[in-house]
Amino acid sequence: AQKITQTQPGMFVQEKEAVTLDCTYDTSDPSYGLFWYKQPSSGEMIFLIYQGSYDQQNATEGRYSLNFQKARKSANLVISASQLGDSAMYFCAMREAGRRALTFGSGTRLQVQP
């Protein structure tokens, strides 16, 4: 079974609007971490936001927020006030207890339109 599922291969959003990128995960570990990374066309992976499984509040970092619904095993990324520079691939990833490496989802390509 897929550990990280991103069901949206591509998304379009108008500049200045908000967009939600979906991510669901599968783990039986009670302790885990969820990450979102942005990969522009240059290829570098840019860390955006982190949510720990025991965190009581949803993580926020500037225009990025993570809608963490533990019971549903979802960790959606919300980007507010989209900018043209937000156009990129976005990857959801999980780190499970006892494993320091990340498992990545298949990614969502976001295109921000003027």
Place this chain on the structure above:
Amino acid sequence: GAVVSQHPSRVICKSGTSVKIECRSLDFQATTMFWYRQFPKQSLMLMATSNEGSKATYEQGVEKDKFLINHASLTLSTLTVTSAHPEDSSFYICSALGGSADTQYFGPGTRLTVL
């Protein structure tokens, strides 16, 4: 802070040659680094975990004799693709563990093309 560099950024080589890729953590020490591989329009797949001063741990299906990993210092890990073939052409990305929450900081990647 938390900058990771990779060198070279792009390399083209002939089939049968070996290629070394360096991954450096510039402003922090990393006892653990990771090597990922990414094919076009696909996700990152973990190849191996590089541990400073010990042998790397390879993922299932990754040939350790083909992809040699050395983590000789707390700031440097190298990946050597030995006897490269066209099917080894890919985007190779390293990352280093650092900061709070054991965040992985990624290098800019190396695009390998084997002719």
